[in-house]
Amino acid sequence: MKISIVGATGYAGAELLRLLASHQVAEVKYITSESQPGTAIADIYPHLTRFYPQTLTSLVDLEKLAAESDVIFIGLPHGHAMEVGRKATAINPTIKIIDLGADYRFKNHAVYEEWYKVPHTHREAKTVYGLTELNRSQVREAGIVGNPGCYTTASILALAPLVKNKLVDLTTIIIDAKSGVTGAGRGLNLGSHFSEVFESVKAYNVGGHRHTPEIEEVLGGLAGEELTINFTPHLIPMPRGILSTCYANLKAGVTPEMIDEAYTSQYGNEYFVRLLGRGGYPVTKNTRSSNFCDLGWHIDKRTKRVIAISAIDNLVKGAAGQAIQNMNVMFNIDEKTGLDNAPVYP
CATH class of the missing domain: 3.40.50.720 (NAD(P)-binding Rossmann-like Domain)
Incomplete structure (x- = not known):
C-alpha cells in the first residue's frame, strides 16, 4: 500500500x-x-x-x-x-x-x-468513527475514518459494555482521566514545560474539554439516547499514557456477574483489549508504546457504583496505532499487522 x-x-x-x-x-x-x-x-x-x-x-x-x-x-x-x-x-x-x-x-x-x-x-x-472494537464492520467499508481522540478511546472502551447493556444510570457517569504530556502536542506551551509539569499534577479544561461531546455522542449512540457526562482531564508528569477512571451508579438488580459478562461478551475476542477482570488495576506502564488497552472494573457495594478503569498509550492506541489498526481493517489485512508488539517495559 x-x-x-x-x-x-x-x-x-x-x-x-x-x-x-x-x-x-x-x-x-x-x-x-x-x-x-x-x-x-x-x-x-x-x-x-x-x-x-x-x-x-x-x-x-x-x-x-x-x-x-x-x-x-x-x-x-x-x-x-x-x-x-x-x-x-x-x-x-x-x-x-x-x-x-x-x-x-x-x-x-x-x-x-x-x-x-x-x-x-x-x-x-460519508465517514465512520474509527473505534475499531465497536465499529469494525463499518470501518471495513469506509472511505473516510475519523480516528478517535486519546481520552475518548480510553473512556469509551471502559464504559461501552455498561452503557450498551443498560447496566448503569446514564445520568451519573463521571470520567476522571490522566494523560502524559505528549497529549498536549509538540508545540511550545508554557503549561507543558518541564519545570511546570515535573513533580506536579493538574486538572485542566474542567467542564469544557473538547473530547466531552465526542464521548457523549458515541456513548449516546450505544445507549440509544442522548446523555451528558462529567469529564475532567489531568496532566501527569510522564511522556506517554492515559489512565481513565470512570464511575457510574448501577441500576437496581444489576449483579457483579452481569458486569463481568458484559465486558467478556464485548471484548473477550478482541486482541487489543486485555481484560484484567473484576478487581483488576490497569497500569499505564504496561501498555507503553503498544496498541493495547488494559481494562479492569470494580463494584463498590457501599455506594452501589461500578468503577471501570482503562490504560492506553495515548500516542498508539490513542492515535497512531489505532489509525493503523483502522487502515488494516479498511484494506482487509490482518488487523495486528505492524502492531503486534509487546509493550516497552520498564
Missing part, C-alpha cells in the same frame, strides 16, 4: 512513521509539513534515521500526492483535515482517508462547530 502522511512532524505523525517502519505491506510515499518543508524527517526525529530517507514536502502538490497514494493519514490541527479530505477524494475517488484530528469524528456537525469554533466544510462526506 502506498501511504502518505499529511502533517508528519507532530508526535502522532512521528509515531505513525515508527510503527509503519515495521508494517509488512505499507510503503510510505510522501510525508508533508507546512512548517518545515525541505527538511529531512530524520533531522527532526533522529530515531527514524535509516528508516526514512525522505525529505518533507509541502502540501501544494496535493493532486500528485492523492493520485499516487492508496491511503492518506492526516495529522493536522482541526479545521484543516476536511479540506484535504474533500480535495483528495475528488482527485482520487478510491483513496482512503484516516484523520487523526477531530474533523471527521462527529455525526452532528453542529456539535463539532460549537466546540471547535470552525465551520465544517465537508458535510457531505
Whole structure:
C-alpha cells in the first residue's frame, strides 16, 4: 500500500512513521509539513534515521500526492483535515482517508462547530468513527475514518459494555482521566514545560474539554439516547499514557456477574483489549508504546457504583496505532499487522 502522511512532524505523525517502519505491506510515499518543508524527517526525529530517507514536502502538490497514494493519514490541527479530505477524494475517488484530528469524528456537525469554533466544510462526506472494537464492520467499508481522540478511546472502551447493556444510570457517569504530556502536542506551551509539569499534577479544561461531546455522542449512540457526562482531564508528569477512571451508579438488580459478562461478551475476542477482570488495576506502564488497552472494573457495594478503569498509550492506541489498526481493517489485512508488539517495559 502506498501511504502518505499529511502533517508528519507532530508526535502522532512521528509515531505513525515508527510503527509503519515495521508494517509488512505499507510503503510510505510522501510525508508533508507546512512548517518545515525541505527538511529531512530524520533531522527532526533522529530515531527514524535509516528508516526514512525522505525529505518533507509541502502540501501544494496535493493532486500528485492523492493520485499516487492508496491511503492518506492526516495529522493536522482541526479545521484543516476536511479540506484535504474533500480535495483528495475528488482527485482520487478510491483513496482512503484516516484523520487523526477531530474533523471527521462527529455525526452532528453542529456539535463539532460549537466546540471547535470552525465551520465544517465537508458535510457531505460519508465517514465512520474509527473505534475499531465497536465499529469494525463499518470501518471495513469506509472511505473516510475519523480516528478517535486519546481520552475518548480510553473512556469509551471502559464504559461501552455498561452503557450498551443498560447496566448503569446514564445520568451519573463521571470520567476522571490522566494523560502524559505528549497529549498536549509538540508545540511550545508554557503549561507543558518541564519545570511546570515535573513533580506536579493538574486538572485542566474542567467542564469544557473538547473530547466531552465526542464521548457523549458515541456513548449516546450505544445507549440509544442522548446523555451528558462529567469529564475532567489531568496532566501527569510522564511522556506517554492515559489512565481513565470512570464511575457510574448501577441500576437496581444489576449483579457483579452481569458486569463481568458484559465486558467478556464485548471484548473477550478482541486482541487489543486485555481484560484484567473484576478487581483488576490497569497500569499505564504496561501498555507503553503498544496498541493495547488494559481494562479492569470494580463494584463498590457501599455506594452501589461500578468503577471501570482503562490504560492506553495515548500516542498508539490513542492515535497512531489505532489509525493503523483502522487502515488494516479498511484494506482487509490482518488487523495486528505492524502492531503486534509487546509493550516497552520498564
